[in-house]
Amino acid sequence: MIDTLAHASLPPPPKPHELATARAVTRAATGEAPAIRLLLIAAAILFLTLFLFAPLALVFTEALRQGVVKFIGALTQKEALAAIRLTLITAGISVPLNLAFGLAAAWAIARFRFPGKSLLLTLIDLPFSVSPVISGLVFVLIFGAQSLIGPWLSAHGIKIVFALPGIVLATIFVTLPFVARELIPLMQEQGADQEEAALSLGASGWQTFWHVTLPNVRWGVLYGVLLCNARAMGEFGAVSVISGHVRGLTNTIPLHVEVLYNEYAFSAAFAMASLLALLALVTLALKTFLEWRFAGELANGLRH
Amino acid sequence: MTDTTFEAAQKRGRHRRPRNVLPGFGPALGFTTAYLSLIVLIPLAVLFGWSLSGGVAAFIELATRERTLAALRLSFGGAAIAAGINMVFGLLVAWVLSRYSFPGRKLIDAMVDLPFALPTAVAGISLATLYGPKGWIGGFLADYGIKVAFTPLGVIVALTFVGLPFVVRTVQPVLEDLDRQYEEAAATLGAGRLQTVRHVLLPALFPSLLTGFAMALARGIGEYGSVIFIAGNLPMRSEIAPLLIVIKLEEFDYRGATVVAATMLILSFLMLLAVNLLQAWTRRHSA
Amino acid sequence: MEISIKGVRKEFGSVAALRGVDLDIASGELVALLGPSGSGKTTLLRLIAGLEYPEGGQILFGGEDASLLPVKNRNVGFVFQHYALFRHMTVADNISFGLRVRSARRRPAREAIDARVRELLSLVQLPDIGERYPHQLSGGQRQRVALARAMAIDPAVLLLDEPFGALDAQVRKDLRRWLRELHAETRHTTVFVTHDQEEALELADRVVVMNHGVIEQSGRPEELYRHPSSAFVFGFLGSANIFPARVSAGAVHLEGMERPFAPAPAGQPDGRYRLFVRPHDLRPTDQPGLGFVGVVQEARFLEGIHRIAIAITGRRDPVELHLPAHETPPAAGSRIHLASERFGLFAA
Numbered sequence: 015m016i017d018t019l020a021h022a023s024l025p026p027p028p029k030p031h032e033l034a035t036a037r038a039v040t041r042a043a044t045g046e047a048p049a050i051r052l053l054l055i056a057a058a059i060l061f062l063t064l065f066l067f068a069p070l071a072l073v074f075t076e077a078l079r080q081g082v083v084k085f086i087g088a089l090t091q092k093e094a095l096a097a098i099r100l101t102l103i104t105a106g107i108s109v110p111l112n113l114a115f116g117l118a119a120a121w122a123i124a125r126f127r128f129p130g131k132s133l134l135l136t137l138i139d140l141p142f143s144v145s146p147v148i149s150g151l152v153f154v155l156i157f158g159a160q161s162l163i164g165p166w167l168s169a170h171g172i173k174i175v176f177a178l179p180g181i182v183l184a185t186i187f188v189t190l191p192f193v194a195r196e197l198i199p200l201m202q203e204q205g206a207d208q209e210e211a212a213l214s215l216g217a218s219g220w221q222t223f224w225h226v227t228l229p230n231v232r233w234g235v236l237y238g239v240l241l242c243n244a245r246a247m248g249e250f251g252a253v254s255v256i257s258g259h260v261r262g263l264t265n266t267i268p269l270h271v272e273v274l275y276n277e278y279a280f281s282a283a284f285a286m287a288s289l290l291a292l293l294a295l296v297t298l299a300l301k302t303f304l305e306w307r308f309a310g311e312l313a314n315g316l317r318h
Numbered sequence: 319m320t321d322t323t324f325e326a327a328q329k330r331g332r333h334r335r336p337r338n339v340l341p342g343f344g345p346a347l348g349f350t351t352a353y354l355s356l357i358v359l360i361p362l363a364v365l366f367g368w369s370l371s372g373g374v375a376a377f378i379e380l381a382t383r384e385r386t387l388a389a390l391r392l393s394f395g396g397a398a399i400a401a402g403i404n405m406v407f408g409l410l411v412a413w414v415l416s417r418y419s420f421p422g423r424k425l426i427d428a429m430v431d432l433p434f435a436l437p438t439a440v441a442g443i444s445l446a447t448l449y450g451p452k453g454w455i456g457g458f459l460a461d462y463g464i465k466v467a468f469t470p471l472g473v474i475v476a477l478t479f480v481g482l483p484f485v486v487r488t489v490q491p492v493l494e495d496l497d498r499q500y501e502e503a504a505a506t507l508g509a510g511r512l513q514t515v516r517h518v519l520l521p522a523l524f525p526s527l528l529t530g531f532a533m534a535l536a537r538g539i540g541e542y543g544s545v546i547f548i549a550g551n552l553p554m555r556s557e558i559a560p561l562l563i564v565i566k567l568e569e570f571d572y573r574g575a576t577v578v579a580a581t582m583l584i585l586s587f588l589m590l591l592a593v594n595l596l597q598a599w600t601r602r603h604s605a
Numbered sequence: 606m607e608i609s610i611k612g613v614r615k616e617f618g619s620v621a622a623l624r625g626v627d628l629d630i631a632s633g634e635l636v637a638l639l640g641p642s643g644s645g646k647t648t649l650l651r652l653i654a655g656l657e658y659p660e661g662g663q664i665l666f667g668g669e670d671a672s673l674l675p676v677k678n679r680n681v682g683f684v685f686q687h688y689a690l691f692r693h694m695t696v697a698d699n700i701s702f703g704l705r706v707r708s709a710r711r712r713p714a715r716e717a718i719d720a721r722v723r724e725l726l727s728l729v730q731l732p733d734i735g736e737r738y739p740h741q742l743s744g745g746q747r748q749r750v751a752l753a754r755a756m757a758i759d760p761a762v763l764l765l766d767e768p769f770g771a772l773d774a775q776v777r778k779d780l781r782r783w784l785r786e787l788h789a790e791t792r793h794t795t796v797f798v799t800h801d802q803e804e805a806l807e808l809a810d811r812v813v814v815m816n817h818g819v820i821e822q823s824g825r826p827e828e829l830y831r832h833p834s835s836a837f838v839f840g841f842l843g844s845a846n847i848f849p850a851r852v853s854a855g856a857v858h859l860e861g862m863e864r865p866f867a868p869a870p871a872g873q874p875d876g877r878y879r880l881f882v883r884p885h886d887l888r889p890t891d892q893p894g895l896g897f898v899g900v901v902q903e904a905r906f907l908e909g910i911h912r913i914a915i916a917i918t919g920r921r922d923p924v925e926l927h928l929p930a931h932e933t934p935p936a937a938g939s940r941i942h943l944a945s946e947r948f949g950l951f952a953a
Contacts, residue, residue, distance in 0.1 A: 044501045044656070044676070046511065051418055058414040059426070061407045065479050066432055068454060069444040076447065115353045122346040137354055143586055144362070145540025146438075147560035148579045151567065152361035155368050160572055187357050209340055219341035241434070248437025250543035255564060268439040268543070275443045275547065287440040294435035301435075302428040499689035502656050505676040506683035507703030507758055517706065521693040 073291045076284035088285035096262045097270035097286070103178065104253075104266060105246040108185040112242055113235070116193025121227075124201035125209070135198070141190050149187040150255030153180050176258030181266065184252035189242045196238035199313035200231055233308040237301065244297040248290055362583075369580035372573055380577040385553055386562065390581065392470060393559040394589075397538030400477035401485075401531045408485025408530055409523070415486070416493045430486050433479055438543025445476050446547035468550035473558060476545040481534030488530035489523055496522055525600050532593040539586050606667045606761040606794055607632045608653065613662035615648055622648040624818040625662070630762075633792040635785075637809035639799055641841070645818040646798045647766060653796065654764050655679040666761055682755030682793075684765040688747045690739040696750050697722045697735035703758035725753040728787070745776040752784075756793065765797035769804060781808055802842050806830065814838050836951035839881040846887070846924045849953065850880035857950065861919040862897050866944070873950060881949040884912070885927040889941055896944030899924060904934040915941060 046054070078085055088094060119138060123131060141149065157174040158164050167174060174180045208230065212222040228235070250268040257264040265273060267286055274283035305312065370377055380386065415427050433441065449456040449466040456466055466472050500522065504514040542560040549556040551565070559582050566575035608630040615623040623645045630636050638646040651657045653664060655676035664672045671679060690699050698705075701718045713721065726732050729749040739747060748768065755763060768784070769777040785808055788795055799805050805812045806826040813823040814837075822834045833839035840847070849860040853875045856865035866880070890896060899915035902923050906912070911934040914923040926943065928934055935941050 044498065044505050044511075044514070045417075054410060055414050055418055055420055058407070058411045062411065062426060062429070064455065065475075065482055066429060069441060069448055069479065070432060070436070072448050072454070073440060073444050076444075115350065118346045118353075119350040121342060122350050125340050126343045126347075128343075128347070134350070134354075137358065140358055140362075143536045143540070143590065145542060145560045145563075145579070145582060147542045147563050148365065148540065148583065151563060151575060151579055152365050154567065155364050155572065155576065156361060158572075160570075183357070187361070190354075190357060206340060213339055213341075222340075223342070244435050248435075248440070250437060250439040250442075251560065254543075255567060268437050271439050271443060272547075280447070283443055287443060290437045290440045294432060294437070294440075297435045298428055298431055301431065497687070497689065499685045499687065500691065502676070503683065503685055503689040503691075503754075504702070504706075506654055506656070506679075506681055507706065507754065508677050508680070509702070509706040510677055513706045517702070518691055521691075 070291060073284055073287050076280060077288035079284075080281045084281060085285050085288075088282035089289065091282075093262045093265070094270060094282075094286060097265045097267045098289075100178070100181070100264070101247050101266045101268075104181055104185050105243055107182050108189060108246050109239060109243050111186055112189055113193050113239055115190065116195075116197050116238060117235075119194040120197035120201045120231075121223075123198050125206055138191050138194050138198075141187055144187075146188055146249065146251030147255055150184045150252035152187070153183045153256050175256055176260065176264055178264070180256040181253050181264065184256045185246050185249055188249050188252045189245045192242035192245065193235065193238035196234050196241075196313050197231055200234040200311075201227075203313065204230055231311075233304055233311040234313060237304050237312055240297055240300055240304070244293060247293060365576050365583075366580055368572060369576035376573075377577055377580075380574055381581045385557070386559075386578055386581070388554045389557050389559040389562040389578070390585065392473060392557065393539050393582070394585065396470060396473040396558070397477050397481075397535050397541070400474050400481050400538050401534035403474070403478050404481045404485045404534050405527055405531050408482065408534075409489055409527060412486045412489040412493055416490050431483050433482050438480070438541070439547075441479055441544040442476065442547035445479060445544065446472075449475055449548060467548055468552060468556050470549075470556060472548040472550075473545055473556060476548050477538040477541055480541050480544050481538050484534040484537065485527065485530030488526045488533070492523055492526040525597060528593065528597050528600065532590060532597075535593075536586060536590060539582065539589075608762055608794065608796075609663075609665035609668070610649070610653070611663045611665070613649070613652060613659045613664060615645075615652060615657060615659050621818050623652070623659075626815075626818075626820055628813060628820060628823065630794060630796060632794055635788050635795045635797075635808065635810045637797055637799055637805035637812045638815060639802060639805040639812050639841075640815035640821075641800060643817075644815040646800075646815045649815070650764050650766055650796060650798045653762065654681045654683045656683070680758060680761045682752075682758060682760030682763040684748075684751045684755050684763070684768055686767045686770055688739075688751040688771075690747055690751060690754070692739055694738075695735065696726075696731075696737050696739070696742070699739070699750060700725055700735075700754045700757050702754065721757060725757055728756075728791075729753045730783075743776075744772050745780055748772065748780060752787075756791075761794070763793045763795040765795070767799060768797050769799075769801075777804075784808065806842070814841060816841075833881075833949060836879055836881065836949070839949045839951070843883060844925065845881040845883055845949075848880045848882075848920075850878045850950065852876060852878060852950070857948075859897055864893075864897070865895055866897065867895055867946065867948065870950065877953040878950045879953050881951065882945050882947070883927075884925040885910075886945045886947040887924070887926045887943045888945060889926075889928075889935065890944045891942070892944070893942070896942055898940060898942050901935045901937050901939050901941055903937055906930075906934075915943070 045051070119134075122128075123134065154175055155161055156163070157167060157180060159168065159175075174183070208226050209222050212226045213219075217225065247266075248268055249266075250272070253266055254269055254272070257266070257269055259265060259269060259273065261270075261273065267290055271283050271286045271290070274280075274286060372380075411430065415423060415430075446467060447453050449459070449472065451457065451460050451465070451467060459466060464471070466475055496519070500518050501514050504518045509517065540560060542558070542564075545558055546561055549558060549561075551557050551561055557565075559578055563575045563578050566572075566578065610626055610628040610630075613623055613626045614621070626645070626649060628649075638649060640646045648657065652659055655671070655674060659672055662672070663670055666674075666679070690696075691702065694702065697719075700722045704713055704718050704721065707713075712718075722735060723732070726735055729752060731746060731749055731753075734742065734746065734750075739750070742750065748771075752763075752765075752768075769780055772780065781804065797808070806829075809826065811823060812826050812829055814821045814829065816837050822829060822838045824832075829838060830842050833842060839845055848866075850866065851858050851860065852869045852873050855869050857867045857869050857873075857878075857880065859866050859880065897917065899917040902914040902916045904911055904913045909930045911928040911930070911932065913926040913928065913934055915926055916923050924943070926941075
């Protein structure tokens with residue numbers, strides 16, 4: 015030992031009862047004692063139960079509180095069916111548009127270098143940090159009666175605010191980043207080698223894109239579309255501002271849930287809500303499956 | 319011309335026309351920027367234009383009205399508290415999920431993302447019922463004189479739900495990648511478990527905790543759907559900023575609505591800037 | 606501090622990592638645990654450190670049972686394979702960590718800690734890097750800082766897990782010599798794990814060869830090399846030509862050869878064996894009585910040694926022969942007669 019250095023003696027040898035305790039409680043030297051482990055697991059599960067599992071369970075119990083017949087009745091009401099239809103149409107328009115945007119953005123950003131790239135990346139993320147209410151508000155400002163082009167629009171009989179186009183615009187705004195956010199890191203990871211190889215073998219740009227790029231990112235695309243769709247069908251704040259709540263006409267499922275809830279039709283409200291909860295569960299299941307099965311073919315970024 | 323300047327020129331050239339073997343840069347970037355401008359940038363510019371249409375003085379006057387300030391305080395304060403709660407419990411959940419194995423772990427792991435997938439209106443009415451005076455949890459709390467519905471507490475409950483996945487999902491991968499050797503090294507040097515957690519684990523996790531906090535915060539500030547049902551709309555008490563925007567809009571007070579919205583956006587931006595600076599600072603010290 | 610390991614067993618699930626290990630380490634000794642991966646050497650090191658607990662047997666520190674003493678109370682200096690330096694702490698904070706986490710009663714004063722850090726940094730010959738962060742250091746520097754950190758707590762024993770595994774060849778050589786000198790200076794009881802025989806033989810006072818969870822042999826480097834007690838040790842340390850052989854009528858015969866290879870060692874019972882002989886222990890000879898005959902395939906010259914491959918009928922791999930630089934190697938294609946008095950015989 016280095017005798018010039020301050021000496022610290024070895025701690026006193028353990029007493030027999032200390033040894034017994036060590037044997038009883040410690041398996042891995044740096045882990046927690048089983049009791050603490052159990053306590054932490056219990057605390058985590060309690061937290062998740064209060065904030066996650068209980069709300070989810072409540073949706074289904076409330077939906078079925080008055081029996082299956084009432085439940086089905088609530089879902090097949092004329093207004094309910096109209097809401098479901100509107101939701102499907104909205105998602106059916108906005109998801110493909112955002113998919114096209116995501117592919118274009120990923121192609122430009124992951125395959126080329128250009129000034130202002132990181133600014134562009136930040137701007138693509140912007141809708142995530144804008145309140146949904148503001149996302150709806152901006153389109154009311156542009157297309158509403160008080161706006162610059164409002165009078166012109168109404169003179170020509172074009173309805174955007176309080177109509178399908180407005181709902182779609184707001185939904186696109188809110189769900190814009192999903193596909194792009196999944197594809198950009200994924201395509202950056204994969205690099206351009208395969209595309210360059212295809213081009214060197216004589217493929218055209220489109221052939222390269224269809225036969226090389228898309229197959230390589232197909233699970234990433236599906237992943238992004240899945241999350242984009244879930245948000246598009248479930249968006250509430252943005253759509254609420256711009257839809258005008260015209261029953262049977264401009265109410266999506268989430269808006270219809272609100273209307274029913276505010277009319278104290280709780281069972282019907284939760285019946286509609288259970289549809290969306292089911293959509294959420296299916297989305298989660300598919301998402302988990304994709305992450306499990308195709309982990310190597312997805313971007314490693316944070317999931318939204 | 320010497321070799322070096324020739325190479326430099328070549329490099330510059332490559333920089334200017336990068337990877338030009340791949341086609342489609344022009345159309346792709348053109349479509350991207352056009353789409354982004356039409357959907358996001360121009361609308362947001364119009365918003366700021368509207369908010370300033372009465373001049374800066376009027377903007378400030380509207381932005382500092384008592385009711386506006388109360389709503390902003392509730393949205394930002396509530397989001398900060400909820401993000402704080404999620405920082406603690408998100409760390410706990412991430413820890414339990416990545417360190418221990420127990421039945422149901424995989425299911426719980428998948429379910430953590432539920433708030434990303436569950437529409438906010440659904441979460442809203444469910445939380446309102448659950449934590450309402452007659453709800454499973456609300457009824458229990460009412461026995462102890464704790465009122466959640468239509469109080470700021472309700473806002474915090476809803477925002478905790480909404481922000482729950484962020485911290486878990488930022489911390490979990492870092493925790494999984496963290497080599498056990500750091501903890502073992504601390505232990506061989508005589509550190510107790512708590513000392514190891516405090517001096518070794520937490521500093522290593524801090525940047526990711528901060529990222530998760532910032533994301534939960536950003537999400538919470540603007541949250542609307544999950545909050546309004548449980549919080550109600552009592553001005554000065556449980557009225558969040560996004561709700562104030564909706565109310566002003568319903569009163570056709572467009573400028574009032576845009577001023578609140580613009581203020582929210584500016585404040586969020588400043589807040590995220592501060593978090594980013596803090597993060598850059600911590601990263602410099604832990605590289 | 607002397608360390609005694611008595612009948613230690615350790616299982617991971619159903620896999621036995623250590624199957625009854627006995628080892629005594631004297632105070633101030635520098636011991637290498639050498640073995641292939643999966644031999645249990647790292648497990649033994651971690652058991653000594655208290656990073657794992659044994660399922661049976663005892664580990665004594667200075668005569669006291671420390672088998673179940675928690676790692677944080679065991680006072681061992683452990684240098685991890687990848688150093689495990691705390692990334693968010695400066696070098697100085699890393700080194701002083703073990704002192705700073707002590708209870709107030711045992712914690713040295715701040716100035717004493719600072720002095721100690723300076724002392725250790727100069728001991729590891731890195732006096733000016735206290736304020737740097739680990740990511741600003743080279744691999745060799747990190748290794749030294751990790752060592753300084755481990756020594757800061759004045760450990761009962763220094764334990765090093767593959768200390769040079771993550772370094773490139775030249776740095777590895779320099780550090781090896783440096784560590785040898787440092788040990789001569791400080792006389793810390795030191796145990797290190799390696800799979801590199803050269804490292805073990807060059808550095809250690811004593812080498813403990815492990816295989817399949819047991820100690821095969823333990824001894825001074827030269828002793829192990831000259832008198833390996835098992836086929837495994839013979840083959841693991843240095844290179845060897847291996848022949849199927851048999852002992853009968855007081856002589857050793859290689860399978861398929863008509864004449865005997867050598868007289869049988871005294872008391873060697875008749876039977877089938879595997880015969881090990883080192884390339885430099887084989888000698889060309891003119892005496893026709895003992896040995897075997899082969900044809901020179903090729904001769905190469907490397908690091909001052911002639912390395913000669915010799916083909917033998919009935920054997921697929923050529924036999925390797927080493928001759929010192931000053932001797933003239935036989936020409937390729939020529940017949941050569943080889944014999945040796947030094948060889949090992951192990952049960953087939």
